[in-house]
Amino acid sequence: METDNSTGMDLILNYKRQILRGLFAFAALVLVSCNDEEREPFYTDSELLISSYVSQKPQYDEFYKLLELSGMKPTLDAFGTYTCFAPNNEAFKNYYAEAGISSLSDLSENEVKKLAWNHVIGDQVVTSFKFPYGVLKDTTAYGNRITTEIGAQGGLDDVTVNKIAKIVIRDIEVANGVIHEVDHLLLPNPKSVYEHLRDDSRYKIFAEALEKTGFSDTLSTIYVPNEVSGGAIRVKFTILAEPDELLAKQGINSFEDLKAKYAKDNKLTDSKNGLNKYMAYHCIKGLYYTNNFITQNYENFSDDLMSVSVDGQAFKLNEEVKDETETYNTFVLAHSNVVARNGVVHEVEKHMPVFSPKPKEYLWTPLMDPYIASLPEVAAGQNVDIKVQMPTCKWWTTLGFIRFRQGVKFNVGMKGHPFWAKFLIPKLVKGKYKIIAKIHGGNLEKRAAAQPYIDGKKLGGVLLIPKPMDYELGAVNFKTNSTHEVMFKSVRTGGFPLINIRFVPIEE
Numbered sequence: 001m002e003t004d005n006s007t008g009m010d011l012i013l014n015y016k017r018q019i020l021r022g023l024f025a026f027a028a029l030v031l032v033s034c035n036d037e038e039r040e041p042f043y044t045d046s047e048l049l050i051s052s053y054v055s056q057k058p059q060y061d062e063f064y065k066l067l068e069l070s071g072m073k074p075t076l077d078a079f080g081t082y083t084c085f086a087p088n089n090e091a092f093k094n095y096y097a098e099a100g101i102s103s104l105s106d107l108s109e110n111e112v113k114k115l116a117w118n119h120v121i122g123d124q125v126v127t128s129f130k131f132p133y134g135v136l137k138d139t140t141a142y143g144n145r146i147t148t149e150i151g152a153q154g155g156l157d158d159v160t161v162n163k164i165a166k167i168v169i170r171d172i173e174v175a176n177g178v179i180h181e182v183d184h185l186l187l188p189n190p191k192s193v194y195e196h197l198r199d200d201s202r203y204k205i206f207a208e209a210l211e212k213t214g215f216s217d218t219l220s221t222i223y224v225p226n227e228v229s230g231g232a233i234r235v236k237f238t239i240l241a242e243p244d245e246l247l248a249k250q251g252i253n254s255f256e257d258l259k260a261k262y263a264k265d266n267k268l269t270d271s272k273n274g275l276n277k278y279m280a281y282h283c284i285k286g287l288y289y290t291n292n293f294i295t296q297n298y299e300n301f302s303d304d305l306m307s308v309s310v311d312g313q314a315f316k317l318n319e320e321v322k323d324e325t326e327t328y329n330t331f332v333l334a335h336s337n338v339v340a341r342n343g344v345v346h347e348v349e350k351h352m353p354v355f356s357p358k359p360k361e362y363l364w365t366p367l368m369d370p371y372i373a374s375l376p377e378v379a380a381g382q383n384v385d386i387k388v389q390m391p392t393c394k395w396w397t398t399l400g401f402i403r404f405r406q407g408v409k410f411n412v413g414m415k416g417h418p419f420w421a422k423f424l425i426p427k428l429v430k431g432k433y434k435i436i437a438k439i440h441g442g443n444l445e446k447r448a449a450a451q452p453y454i455d456g457k458k459l460g461g462v463l464l465i466p467k468p469m470d471y472e473l474g475a476v477n478f479k480t481n482s483t484h485e486v487m488f489k490s491v492r493t494g495g496f497p498l499i500n501i502r503f504v505p506i507e508e
Helices: 048-056 058-070 087-100 111-115 193-198 201-212 215-220 246-247 255-262 276-281 368-373
Strands: 002-004 014-019 028-031 043-045 082-089 120-122 145-153 155-161 165-174 177-180 223-225 232-236 239-243 283-285 296-298 304-313 315-324 325-329 338-340 343-347 362-364 384-386 391-395 402-405 408-410 419-428 431-439 450-454 467-476 482-492 497-505
Touching: 014 315, 043 145, 048 058, 048 082, 048 165, 048 177, 058 111, 082 087, 120 155, 155 362, 193 201, 193 215, 193 239, 193 338, 193 343, 201 215, 201 246, 201 255, 215 255, 255 276, 276 283, 296 362, 362 419, 431 450
Parallel strands: 002 232, 043 165, 082 177, 239 343
Antiparallel strands: 014 028, 082 120, 145 155, 155 165, 165 177, 223 232, 239 283, 296 304, 304 315, 315 325, 338 343, 362 497, 384 402, 391 419, 402 408, 408 497, 419 482, 431 467, 431 497, 450 482
16 A cells, blocks of 8 residues: 655644545545635536536537546546546647647556546545645645645736646536636656756756765655555655756856865765765755745754744745844745655755754644554544554553544553553754643543653653643753654553644743
């Protein structure tokens, strides 16, 4: 089984998936609860279902053929909830020319299915009023991401999808969802983040540096074995790229110039090498589109973290104030949110050397564990009993399993069964922090009492949980940028439903 390991804020914000039921079980699809203000659709045909509507509009003749050939037509002619990006005939004509084919019949059965699935989001109506400048919360039926950009002048009448397709007609409301007509097919990017940069002439120096420092192999990886449950997990990277024209402003006109600026020796694959550190700093672990970033520090391949501050649509990377003068980097949005098969590529506005940020508040949730995130029951908000050790969560209880409840909280205990649970926290910037655990309370007699630990040492006193609240565990002073382990060990048995752990910097 392949699972999509998206470890960014889309997981933190509880994006819900569920298995779609219908005549054609075509994928595991994402369910997100959105409460946007009700708005009037541009076009309405509440009597027709998607396939029927498309069949009656000549401008979608080719798309209707695609639905028939892929087997998706019956699904979209059944009641349910879907968002459909429908390419018009002109879009197919251009696609045939670009692909060197004459019609859909020139494609294999598998290629036809992938193409159709990549134009439908299941179990969710995504109107234009929900379009972000960034990535949609829902994946397509094929499991790919869709990005949207709203024009500065045209607003919702100027929306670009996946950097290439313009929405011609938006918000066509039908009985089982909504249709957006687009002027270009939404083709899955078959390239990894490294392959995308390698094949883009704007990033020749940056791509060569990734190759010479040894990161190209890692950034070309699509799947890794799921050691917990078997199968594979899709890996995700976020790359902050510097184009050749930006490097030229620093007097860097070739890879040799970049090497001369940062490397003191030729051991370019050594993590202590200056050029290796520089390139590692541009590779963030996890998947973050611009609308996924929050104000916090982000772990990358280097020992230092990258600072991000977000204020609406304003992004400040590695913000610093000296002598009352503020400096920071930011994204070049026109060249950011580029979807790749194993992540996303952003372009930065300024040259970005390694930076040592100050501590920022960090929020950890169980959904950051790739195994937990991959479970369909968790994504659907259902309870699931977990009987295996996970990559970032180790546990023991005489009960023989721990329960993940409602897609948001770990229950690592039960009355009559002692337990301990250890959680691996991603790398934090060195400094002083308060550690706060959010725990769902309840009947005090049925709740556990537990002793918290940080990196093997007791943290504060025994926790009693009379009600749902944030419990301050204690304060710590981390001496280095490093990962940490938080453990809870039962003193009295009972339920211990953990929701999240926050690390709040203590200002000196």
